[in-house]
Amino acid sequence: MKVIKFGGSSVASAEQLKKVLSIVTGDSGRRFVVVSAPGKRTNKDKKVTDLLIQFYNAVVYKHDTDELIREIVARYTEIAAEFQVDDDIENTFSAELRQLQENFDEADPYALDSFLASGENLNAQLVAACFQKNGVRARYINPKELGITVSNEPQNARILEESYEKIYQWRESEDILIIPGFFGYTTDGHLCTFSRGGSDITGSIVAAGLKVDLYENFTDVDGIFAASPKYIHDPELIEYATYREIRELTYAGFTVFHDEALMPAFKAQIPVIIKNTNNPECQGTLIKKSFENVSRNEVVGVASDGGFCGITVGKYLLNREVGIVRRILQILEDLNICFEHMPSGIDDISIILRERQLTRDIEAELMKQIEEKIQPDQLSIEHGLSVVALVGEGMRERPGTTSDSTAALARKNVNLRMISQGADERSIIFAIRSEQERLAVRSLYYTFFD
Incomplete structure (x- = not known):
């Protein structure tokens, strides 16, 4: 059994989402799918999360939001059209964003969280609909229903230990569950986000809660490299690394995923593999507590x-x-x-x-x-x-x-x-x-x- 997480670049377009569908359905063990908000399609493009920050600021300063809402929703409707999703995505998603605007309270410390989380939340709903359209038994599940309970720290939530037992109850789900990353709910019901990049945290939490055999983190590179490609041409791929080595490397500047994203999986000793959505046959980088009978460099x-x-x-x-x-x-x-x-x-x-x-x-x-x-x-x-x-x-x-x-x-x-x-x-x-x-x-x- 596996938890599989797809980053923003992996769900940025219909073309990318078709790859996601192929990867998930290509392995019957991939039952739990965590998705980010759509990322950039090109270098000049904007991430949906950045558009949502603009939307939030427009609401705060009482600027017109019609064009921003159209731009955000268009990112989803373009994908929906390619998959011939029948649901009225445009009106439904526009209504959800306008509801955020109508309910906005500047004094609410969780207001920004609700805006930020909508990128992942809408995308998980869309991905589930696209899977269903292709005959896959999948459904969207909200983090509250899944059991992700977090601390009362807006934009910096921490998972509460009670969450893991709740998440485990979903282990035998017959449906493939499509889970929005990046946020959970406090004990008193407030939506609260992890720090930015937190979809990786969600994937790690779900993997630990379900006690799966493997947590797969799909991104837009073949794995973790021994040095930054901006300094080294064609650096070596790290095929095997320990939890502690990855913690040191991410602290010191490696940016494949969120700095503390893998800690729940590490604590539960769940193996993690970093793979490329655009090159899924590549071995990737396998991360475990330790390795036996594996040849590795002294310096990774x-x-x-x-x-x-x-x-x-x-x-x-x-x-x-x-x-x-x-x-x-x-x-x-x-x-x-x-x-x-x-x-x-x-x-x-x-x-x-x-x-x-x-x-x-x-x-x-x-x-x-x-x-x-x-x-x-x-x-x-x-x-x-x-x-x-x-x-x-x-x-x-x-x-x-x-x-x-x-x-x-x-x-x-x-x-x-x-x-x-x-x-x-x-x-x-x-x-x-x-x-x-x-x-x-x-x-x-x-x-x-x-």
């Missing part, structure tokens, strides 16, 4: 991401000052700032942060509080940093990985601002100047992948 991938800054706190005999790290962390907590890495020496600590957390005022207050409460001998902040991660469970068995990687970066004159490696030796993290990100990724990739 090189990932990178920009938008970081580094704060250096220097103080003589810092290592002998009890509680200094706790006080620094308390300052960050008081300002609601998360840190990414905090390597230290005997007289200094470096704090790597996401720059987007720091407005000018927050940065000034942060530096002021460190100055007052820590009284450092040296305090500085450096913007414009990128993080590059070298990832692989096998690195612990390969002597010299750290020296090989730093030597490779040195040969290309990449200046390291920070290096961090955990005790499990699953990843090595380098902080560098953002303008050297491409150079660093290429240097590391060609050192470990030949």
Whole structure:
């Protein structure tokens, strides 16, 4: 038994949806289908979710919405026409969007969620109708009926544990269930979305709840590559990866799916495979807790991401000052700032942060509080940093990985601002100047992948 999820590009047009139909009906184990809202058909196209954000803003500022509603609904009617769906999709979907507009309450913290979720919700209804038109026993199911219950956090919902038992009750469904991704319902009945990209989260939740044998995530690439194609021409496909390796790679910049999307499946130890809707015969990337009798590289991938800054706190005999790290962390907590890495020496600590957390005022207050409460001998902040991660469970068995990687970066004159490696030796993290990100990724990739 499998849960299969299709991303926005896979359901962007009638042509793509025909591929989805073929994939689902080609395997009798594919009984639960999670769909995103229609994505871009071309590079110049707009995602339906982006159109819905425009629609929401038009409602907020009381602009005319007729043209936007027509544009959104047209994305669905074009697909419906190709499948010769008899239902009055245009009027039905237009009415649902106008109902959102009529019920809009600016004071409602869940208002935006309802607008955003309609992209997936309408699409799941359409996909079910298209399947039925082709003789497939399928039906749409709303996440509330399925049992997806979430926390009261608009646009950032978290699944509640009680959901899994409810979802499991659908395991023996005789119909193929078409499930809209991206949202659930709070215990008091509010529609609430996951963070953007959350259809991947829905797929993972449903897979864990149903205790399936495999969660298939179909997208528009052949799987996960060992480095970004924007930096490496024709990078190697990662055929096998562990849950922890993928967590490290997605954190450090891989964007095949939502950063935390696979955690429910990982916790339930459900194998996950990433495959290509446009090339379903390709092996893809299989993700499991561990692999036996499978040949794998010690290093599975090189990932990178920009938008970081580094704060250096220097103080003589810092290592002998009890509680200094706790006080620094308390300052960050008081300002609601998360840190990414905090390597230290005997007289200094470096704090790597996401720059987007720091407005000018927050940065000034942060530096002021460190100055007052820590009284450092040296305090500085450096913007414009990128993080590059070298990832692989096998690195612990390969002597010299750290020296090989730093030597490779040195040969290309990449200046390291920070290096961090955990005790499990699953990843090595380098902080560098953002303008050297491409150079660093290429240097590391060609050192470990030949």
